[in-house]
Amino acid sequence: MNHEQIKALLNMNAVMKNLEELVLLDSQVAEQVKELDFAIEFSTLFGPKCSVEFKAGQCRVRPGKHHRPRIRLLCFSPAHFNRVMEGKSNPVPVKGIKFLKFLSTEFPKITDRLEFYLKPDNARLADPDYLRINTRFTLNTAVNAVKLLALHDTLGKFNRAHIPNGTVEFRVLPEGPSAVLSFDGDTVEVLDQPCARPSAVLLFKDEQTANDLLNGNSDAFAALATGDVMMKGRIPMIEAINLILDRIPLYLS
Amino acid sequence: MTTTYDYSRSQQLFQRAVKVIPCGVPGHMSPGVNVPAADYPIFTEKAKGATFYDLDGNRFIDYMCAYGPMVLGYNNPLVDNAATEQLKSADLTMGASPKMVELAELLVEMVPVADWAFFAKNGGDVTNYATMIARTATNRKKIVMIQGGYHGVAPWMQPPGHHGLIEEDYSHIIRVPWNDVDAFQQAVDQYPGEIAGFIATPYHVATFYDNELPEAGYWPGIEMICRKNGIVLILDDIRHGFRLDMGGSCEYFGFKPDLICFCKALANGFPISALVGRESLKLDAAKIFYTGSYWNQAVPMAAAIACLTELKRLDAPAVMLENGKKLFTAMQTMAAGYGYDLKVTGAWSMPNIRIANDDTNMLHQQWCAECTKRGVFLASHHNLFMSLAHDEEVISQTLEIVDEAFNALDGGQA
Structure with a gap:
């Protein structure tokens, strides 16, 4: 896979994946989607596809084709899709013309909210609610991106080869978000449920600490030394994941 | 309690x-x-x-003994006095210290494989130098090392994917599993006439994992392949050196490398490393310009002489x-x-x-x-x-x- 293809994969399955929680955490978006009942398929020529399905106030973002999308949006290349994600281009609707109004007015409102939560600045982060959601989304993006990079990025694959089978839990204390990555042979998965007995654990003292570290604003070694970040268990898993995490900015900035 | x-x-x-x-x-x-x-x-x-x-x-x-250098005990009076006395006369000057010659003679006498010695500061200085000698001696590019092996922090020594590395840094590094003679033979077969050196520690000490001693026949097998194919056999004895045998850990395990890298226990914490080697590689070593601002310091050399002498005396x-x-x-x-x-x-x-x-x-x-x-x-x-x-x-x-x-x-x- 080339750079644009991997970037498109990450945009679809790590960045857009946050729509699933956005519809639950943002009241404005929740109101927008509560009556929606259809799926949008994003496809790229010579690249990945994904679908965004709204139903009963919930949202599911899945890789690959949708079995019956109401709307199908085509990009002529992964690079085209990536420009769409940057707001520099538009996809071509090839199915669901009657939803043009939704696509031109409603859907952008949703994606604007997603962008709002994924692009922090100091003023926004001063709001505890914003900090909480940004931390959650950044963690989600990170673990989903690690999964994809471990499978498709050259150095990600190299590092993945050194990760023993098992599960790694990321947990923000005291009651912040958590995520679990599972490695089993060639399979890498982000688990929906907490793991009873993870192989390794990376704990963040609080949301501010997690946010600083996940957004690249603090030094992990220093945070470990002060106890703001704690790791235990099979440390090589965390070390290798950390190297993969550091590759995310090469694709998503 | x-x-x-x-x-x-x-x-x-x-x-x-x-x-x-x-x-x-x-x-x-x-x-x-x-x-x-x-x-x-x-x-x-x-x-x-x-x-x-x-x-x-x-x-x-x-x-942890400062990760190994402390071997006689911190602030050992014998070593510290030797260092202090040397400091009173001269440490780093425009002339080389006689202590350098004394230390080289001591190592040549103590280590059966050694016909000469060269001094630097850290382990990575001499593991790197050893590979340069291997490349000079063989006019080949590739170095074989062990997966999970550690030889310092120069870019070629670090695993791909780590920060600060570019692909070219490790394009001539081949990693094979420990205790796997066949894997080394396969690498030699895959790159005939291209492998300059094989570098490994006397036994495998990968961080985070159980240590692994060499299986019977491992080192003789590696040594035989090196000899048959003109590959320089480099023993990284930085960590193990003088904790298994005063003649180098190869004596403990019964094989003869071409080059041995020492550091840690050499001077009980004073900064010095050494590369010792066979006569056949001395001219190649001499051709390579390799130095550092403080590599000629006499104080660590005096400390090393005292430390090695005491280690030997006490067995x-x-x-x-x-x-x-x-x-x-x-x-x-x-x-x-x-x-x-x-x-x-x-x-x-x-x-x-x-x-x-x-x-x-x-x-x-x-x-x-x-x-x-x-x-x-x-x-x-x-x-x-x-x-x-x-x-x-x-x-x-x-x-x-x-x-x-x-x-x-x-x-x-x-």
Whole structure:
């Protein structure tokens, strides 16, 4: 896979994946989607596809084709899709013309909210609610991106080869978000449920600490030394994941 | 019952450190490598014998020995006096020190493989130099090393994917599994006439994993392939050197490398490393311009002479192997009494230990932390080091504290 293809994969399955929680955490978006009942398929020529399905106030973002999308949006290349994600281009609707109004007015409102939560600045982060959601989304993006990079990025694959089978839990204390990555042979998965007995654990003292570290604003070694970040268990898993995490900015900035 | 330690002064200084130093304390001394880091000291105030005191006044029996250099005990008077006396006359000047010649003669006499010696500062200086010599001698590019092997921090030594590396840094590095002669043969077959050198430690000491001794026939097999194919055999004895055999760890395992890299236990903490080699490689070594601002310092050379002489006089490897065996077998018995399986791998003078009941290592990490915050410094994911200062009294104190640490365990789960 080339750079644009991997970037498109990450945009679809790590960045857009946050729509699933956005519809639950943002009241404005929740109101927008509560009556929606259809799926949008994003496809790229010579690249990945994904679908965004709204139903009963919930949202599911899945890789690959949708079995019956109401709307199908085509990009002529992964690079085209990536420009769409940057707001520099538009996809071509090839199915669901009657939803043009939704696509031109409603859907952008949703994606604007997603962008709002994924692009922090100091003023926004001063709001505890914003900090909480940004931390959650950044963690989600990170673990989903690690999964994809471990499978498709050259150095990600190299590092993945050194990760023993098992599960790694990321947990923000005291009651912040958590995520679990599972490695089993060639399979890498982000688990929906907490793991009873993870192989390794990376704990963040609080949301501010997690946010600083996940957004690249603090030094992990220093945070470990002060106890703001704690790791235990099979440390090589965390070390290798950390190297993969550091590759995310090469694709998503 | 020993109370557990408080590290508040260390932590306060660390807050100052992170403002002006990347990582606060960078590299292998970073507290971030300990698990959990907050249970370990950060800054040292003073040291003597087998112990050091941190900034908070906590005393630790040190089983990391500064990652190996301390071998006679901290502030050993014999070594320190030799260094001090040399400092009074000359350290770094425009002329080379006679101590350099004395030290080279001592190593050539002590190490059977050595016909010459070269001095630098750190282990990585001489492992790198060894590969340059191999490339010069063979006019080949490729170096074979062991997967998970550590030879320093130069870009070619680090695994792909680590920060600061580019693809070209490791394009001529071939990694093969430890204890796998066939894998080395396959590499040789895959790159006929292209492999300059094979570099490995005497036995495998990959961080985070049990240590692995060479299987019977491993080193003879590697040596035979090297000889048959004109490949320079490099022994990285930086970590193991003088803890198994004063003639180099190859003597302990019964093989003859072309080059041996020494550092750590060479001078009891004074900064110096050495590369020794066969006569056949001396001219190639001479062709390479390789130097550093402080590599000619006489003080570490004087310290090395004193240290090696004392190690030899005391038959240090045998003593450390014996004392290590006493200590760690006692620990194993104690662990078994608590229902724990303490697995000891590697040589007794520098073993890796791990509570094997829990495959996540959380239990082992908790136990090492409990030992450390009571005064026995144990790294949880690196081989430990014995020294001559770890005598019967120190071992006895250690076992008392280790017993308390076992008592303090609660299962180690998250």
